[in-house]
Amino acid sequence: MALPSWLESLKAAQKTCILQDGRRKVHYLFSDGKEMAEEYDAKSHELLVRKWRQKSALGAYGQWQIEVGDPPLPVAGTIQSDFLKESSSNPTFTRKDTKSSFQWRIRNLPYAKEVYSVTVDKKDRCCIIRTTNKKYYKKFSIPDLDRCQLDLNENALSFAHANNTLIVTYQKPKEILSLEEELQRELKSLKTTNEGDVECKTQ
Incomplete structure (x- = not known):
């Protein structure tokens, strides 16, 4: 999928936007059924989180796969044996982008x-x-x-x-910077709901 095609697929995706805890959270649903969720700092517009998921052959949603940001912390109450945890001294690999x-x-x-x-x-x-x-x-x-x-x-x-x-x-190459600028313009045109409001899809 070349750059214009990727930008067009982002524009064509069903998008939902909500403002919560100082973050602008955008959910994308693509025509092939894949989902992408992004979180941006509401003031700086820097990308904080990007994750993906898609349905299995049986139609069930899989786990979110983190592309940008820290992996989620284990949910309290989930079954997780202490002896199966990774050592806290093991190297941890995370992606955190800047604007450039x-x-x-x-x-x-x-x-x-x-x-x-x-x-x-x-x-x-x-x-x-x-x-x-x-x-x-x-x-x-x-x-x-x-x-x-x-x-x-x-x-x-x-x-x-x-x-x-x-x-x-x-x-980031200039092509990516241009794409991100265009996407930010697209996201600013979305109707953004605040935390507690009903999320509103793109027109």
């Missing part, structure tokens, strides 16, 4: 910055994090670029390390 870049934070990585390398694999359309001490390896894609069929650019990639956290940054 895609950004990932990998916490619990105590090694010096010189240990890491972050590269682009154009053939597999992914970024790869490696450590010279063989303690950490991660491949990850950038779905935004895949949806718009944009090539990965090694020069857009950089990283920093502080407080046991590796921060990987990929500068």
